[in-house]
Amino acid sequence: MTSGTFNWATVAVALRERASQQQQLACAEGEAAAHLNPGQRASLHALAERIGDHGVVLADEVGMGKTRIAVELIRAVNHAGGRVAVVAPPGLGYQWHDELKRGGVDAPAMLRGLYRYLEAWSGEEITPDKPWFEAPTLVLSQAFANWRMGEHTSRWRRELLPLVLARWRKDAGFKYPNGFHASCPYDSWVEQAAASIVKHINQDPRQPACTWLANLNNQNAWPDPRNQTDYSSGTPHRDWLEQVVGFGLGTFDLVVIDEAHKSRGSDSGLSRLLGNVLQSTLQSRRLCMTATPVELDVEQWRQTFERLGLDEPVRDRLQPVINDFAQAIRHLRAHWRSSDTARQHYQVTASAFQSALSPYLLRRDKREDVDVARFTELTQGKNYRNTDSAVSVDVGTLSLPWRQAVCATEALSVTARLDENVTAKRLRLTLANGHGIADLLAQINEPEDSSVLAVDEQTSTVDNKRQQRVQWWLQTAAHAFQTPHHLFEHPAILATIAAIEAAHGQDEKVLVFGRFTAPMRALVRLLNAREMLRSLQAGRYWPQSVIQTRDEDSDEHSQWAAVRVAHRQLQSPLALSRIPELLATQYNSHSARREQFRRHLLDWLQTGLPHDDPLPRAMLKHLEAAQRTREVAEAVEKHPVALFVRAILDLTGEDVEHLTAEHTCTAFCQLLSAASDQRTDDDPEAADNQETALQWELLLARLQAESGHQEGGFARLMYGGTEQSTRRLLQLAFNRSKSFPRVLVAQSTVGREGLNLHLACKTVILMHPEWNPGVVEQQIGRVDRVGSQWSRQLDDALKQNRPPAQLPQIDVHPVIFRGTYDEYNWQVLLERWDDLRAQLHGEVIPAREADGDVAYEQLLAELKAGAPCFSPLGRSA
Template identity: 45%
Template sequence: MTFRGWPTVANGLRQLSHAPDVAGSAWKLDGGQRRSLRAVASRLPSNGVIVADEVGMGKTRIAVATVRTVVQAGGRAVVLVPPGLGFQWRDELAAGGVRCSPLLRSLQQYLDAWAATRTRPWECESVVLLSHAFTNWRLGAQAEPWRWSLLPALFARWRKVRRNRLPPNSLDNPLLQDPLIRAAAEHIALRAAETGGYLAEFLDGLLEETLWPGVLEAKQYGRQGKFRHALEGAVGLGLGLFDLIVVDEAHKSRGDASGLARLLEKVAVASPDARRLALTATPVELDARQWVDVLRRIGAETQETARAIDQYVDACRNVQELPVSEERRLTFAQAAAGFKASLDPYLLRRDKRESEQVRRFHALTGEPLHAYRRESAIEVRPDDLNLRWRRAVCAAEALSLTAAGGLDPRAQRLRLTLGSGHGVNELLDRCHLDAEEDKLQLELDGAIDATQRDVAGNAEGVAPAAADEKRAQRVDWWLGVMRDSVTGGDGQDALMEHPGLQAAVRAIEAVHCAGEKVLVFGRYTRPMRALVSLLNARQMLLALKEERPWAQAVIPAEDEPAVLAASRQLGLFRDDGLNGIGQRLAVQYEAVEDQRRKLREGLVGLLERGLASEPWEGPLSRLFEAFRQCPGDVPVVARALAEMLDPKEESPEVWAAEFRRIVEATLERSEGDENGDGALDDGEAERLWNRVAERLNEEYGRREGGFARLMYGKTPPSTRRLLQLGFNRNNSFPRVLVAQSVVGREGLNLHRACRTVVLLHPEWNPGVVEQQIGRVDRLDSHWERLLIDAERQAAESRGEVPRIEILPVIFKGTYDEHNWAVLRRRWDDLRAQLHGVVIPPSSHGDDPEISALARIVNENAPDFSPRD
């Protein structure tokens, strides 16, 4: 089908923006999204578009509507997606009536399209989901030939097409015999010969270079290898040309050499009239010039825009310093108008000031719009610490002076991290970093130590010099004091006694006691794992004390330190010891197991009754039949369902629907369809069910309690989806989700049952914090539903109006407090760029004159919200 062009797409978007919602459909467009579609329609015929709506306002739905309209106009689209968000994009596209391929993650998955059992090469897919990490190929001298031989195979085949001869020794070369590689090269070359255009031009360019025989050397495909980019381009040819390129989280991986930049340059090949649609909630994080990076992602000219950005930033700073100056206010208004004119052809941004719920909060409370979020620090005061922890904090502060100027990177790292809870057990061992478990976090952070030194006030771009001998001795002495203080001599696990973690535990339990769930963000796995173990251990002991059932029969060895610490902290069962607590646990578990046994015995029949009223069709029906043939899998399925539902209250239909949701959460779309016929035969269903059962066992076969759970870089995608499913239920475990920032801060929807975010390790970057808070501050959130309840009750009593709660863990009077103050200032700069709050309320207090001037300045701030 031939693409009918952007005017056709624009007309389709306008029609969709006015179309009524389908009754009963979960895919609906609100007023702001409809305005955005009309704004996209007016811009796409001329250039690409950035949709920079604030977190949680439905950018993905705008993109899905655009993709759908492009496909209806005969075009093709590719969506570049962060690795962990493929399933959410698949669900959103499916809800919007768009069929797409599974997320393309690897080169092997790419080549499988040319397997003998497949019938759809990539160019037949109207919509392709492509992972940001797709080109993170580890190639080099030892790489297997199938990983890089597409380029030489394609070169050889195209030379045969154009010059009717193969390169020397290519016909029988063992490096070029992989059947998938041969099939892919044959297909791409044939299509290039038929269609010409970019495909033929790219291949002709290869012939103009002297590639043979160097193209057969594996070492040439390493990260800096001569033919790495050419290989990426060859792979892109196999995907076909795209008319629309959607870039999700377009602020990620800034820079021309990043993986995302290479995808856009080489792999996601644009047709001659293609457009790009970039999605990002935080186009600017630390520097206003970051607007240029995102503009480049849509192919926009940035030279004039960069000047307008600089002028606006300077004008902002000047008017913030002296808002009473009429000259500065006038200069700001002019700079804001120029900034608006420069970005307006490309940029759309809606923020929470437009949210109906935020406006209802304002009407209910009379407070400013932004007050629906409330920041309340979880304070740790040195005066409240015991002697050894006070000594440790003092040692950390002394290091900030002893190591001033960046002279000792060890001390810099330790003083910056002690107060945040990482760097306790092994203070000299990279502050509890685990090179393997924290790999993703460290890769994302990049040169994190350099960033921390910069924020701390050190000379930018200056590497730490070698410390002189005396200063090095002082650093070592303070390090020794700190190490001795936090490890102590009593054999207790110091991490379990860390005052920052204990303060977090108290705050989390207070929220839990009020019937709410808590989302916790941290950076490094060891302190996060300690927090999870401690929370679970404390809840287990409280359950034993109150004689409530607790679904755990034994204490795993790795949880023993947490149980002992919880026993000390709560003053429960201290005389029993681990053996006594274990015996109590085993006795109470008998009642839990009796209930589970009854559920297991009747589970299949219960599900069958639920399916009788609404039978399943297709793959899910086949999977249920496979489950019925595996009685050994009934216990883990029963446990999974019991953690989501109340056996005494829910109907068979609800149980069947929950079984379906759990199974779907473990799967990638179209997984198990081995022959590509769109259905599951008996063998495929049996093998796929075995994978489902294995993933359920990974999640629900664990022995520890599930009150609190950890999601970090090595958590499998299926487990992440199951954790998300459980956390979004009001009455199910986990009640507390502790998420590593790198995997939990972008894309995940964790808002259905939670409105409280604890920042265990507060970040330096306000854009990151915005993304973290955005996990619970989204459309149709738990907070919004509570607000509706509060409105109903307002007529009867003026109770507390619910808010989004943000709780950073802060050591008072330490560098930690300075860090948070720096973050707040940067947050103000971010609001000036993205929220129109150039002069924040905190800067003028109760001064009515400054308040009035601030209102005038803020009203002149550029506004990129679409208007009818």
């Protein structure tokens, strides 16, 4: 509950003191000893100056440590007696919990839905005498308010509103509402929640909840929970329920919104959570965290400041300044070489833009990073990101059928009216990425069944001939896809594999981003098949015993199909028919290594596990009991001890000879943490799973599912259907330099925000480049973070006195299919990327525009010096 003495002046003092303490520590023991770097310390001072007056957008570039700054602010608010709500994407709950714990802030696990919200009053999460409104800090999923209230959903979901209103009426001296007794019985836990919330409201009758309930009671009929359709999205009852749920959360002095650029629409779940569910005090502030407050359009500044909670008159005052700056940028790009007027006007509008937005916006970029600054100085301005090495697919190098397909597809853009012919349009848009080709084949090869290709007898002769030409070009394009494994032969996938295997040859892990699941899955299977064949030929251990034979004959992109294609591509000397035997033999030959580790496992865990964390010790007891009681006849590979042996060996890179008790205990604890986390919604069954996630059988089930992976694991796919616990395990393993996967293929919507994948990887391949440069920045930011693999390699290179030309870079490789729509997509992305850098990085004209001319370079330097700067360190950084 918020203390009556809370004020922002106390928070400001605490922030400045914390920054000063960190500064003293850095001076006394070096920057490495400080928890906060110079930019983060400067940000605390800047927050102290601003947060008492209004909210702040913390827009530091991806990977600069925004969360650590936010945690310091949260701790200061808690110490001053205030309450904080952190609103974050559903998949980042565990990372926020870790950061809060590291910063000395206690908070319950992420609240994701109504089920767990109500369970707080059942005594299982927060005790009844300390419900949600008493917790100083809460972490909520951005999807918390996405409740299912359909016709067939359980009644308990809508019982809280009528119960709170009925009990409030009764406590106020009125009778129960008409129909209340007829609507009984209610779920006991909902009744307990309602009683607790009403008691909390009545303790302070001056708070807005009392007035709101009184108005609702006087002006509306009692909301009967038996009327199911009254609670659907967009109805008054749904809005009222959201408000009442918010009363149970309590009021907040600070709301921290992570990835605040997401779900900008006013009717989105995040917007409803912020606007209707979360209750704010009169002096409440918001901290919006986003590396991309504007992505595609300057109008998004208005949306960002609206999410920040700025009043409409303030937004109206800012918008003309933003528009003038954007217009000045467009004019400058056309005339920067020749027009003094354009350059001067830009300088004036840039200054006004900085003055207007500075009170509300803080942004540090990578130029302030110590490693980036060192790299830039030593290489005389070279970019530490290598974005010039595209994975290029050139039509002239393709086989004849594929060249014909590209030419035919381009001919369709001339011959066909693409807005009329859906098949031709889809083919042109998807040729480069392989998405949907299989579906299109049926339409192309069976035109008589396709209305989009049928020739209308009523059309003119000219139109009939045009349709016939369209059909001929479609048939020509289809010839390239007649192989049974067309995705395994797709030029873009093969070019991506070549780039990945080249990086692997340099002992580099690779992060691949894509949008379309079928090509991504084909990429993963073909990578694994090729690496498996190489391992078998070289006599290296490959962690796979069988090849899946399910649907072998019908699935053209099955594991066996991938093995057959890889065998042909590599011209492998191994007999294809002997591969299953070779796999089983080599897997069994390593059983002695696993058995050696298995004999030590329990003793090492008993000796080395921490005593201050009850979970590992509890799981060890289950493991010991399983060792004693499991039936001898049960398959050894399914034994719990065997599961943990395989999981730990996979995580540590199978290095049994050098594995120590300390390493084993660390890996065991990491596995428990990763496998115990699971995303849930407000479904009672899913919520039950979360509450029992630490229980033994569920833990075994997750490890069994993961260790039962049948494709070796050199490359792994992480997409929308990947369980949250599996994502955690993949993230954990990918961040270890010696373990599989060596390649992580991530769907853009799943892996682009929040995930830390930087500890063992500095190579990113954009298999399906996006249209939105903000998304691409987020993707690259997965490996471009504080403490990254690249920064460690840079340290090593400098210690070895390597010349500037040999210093490592973060490698970003877009896959571009030249001569297709894919190339146009990339050009549009580059233009939008320039716009983004102009808005957020002060790079209004790309350096490449100077083209080596000294005079033009001087002009660009002057323009850059006058660009807006929102860094708390100032332009000197």
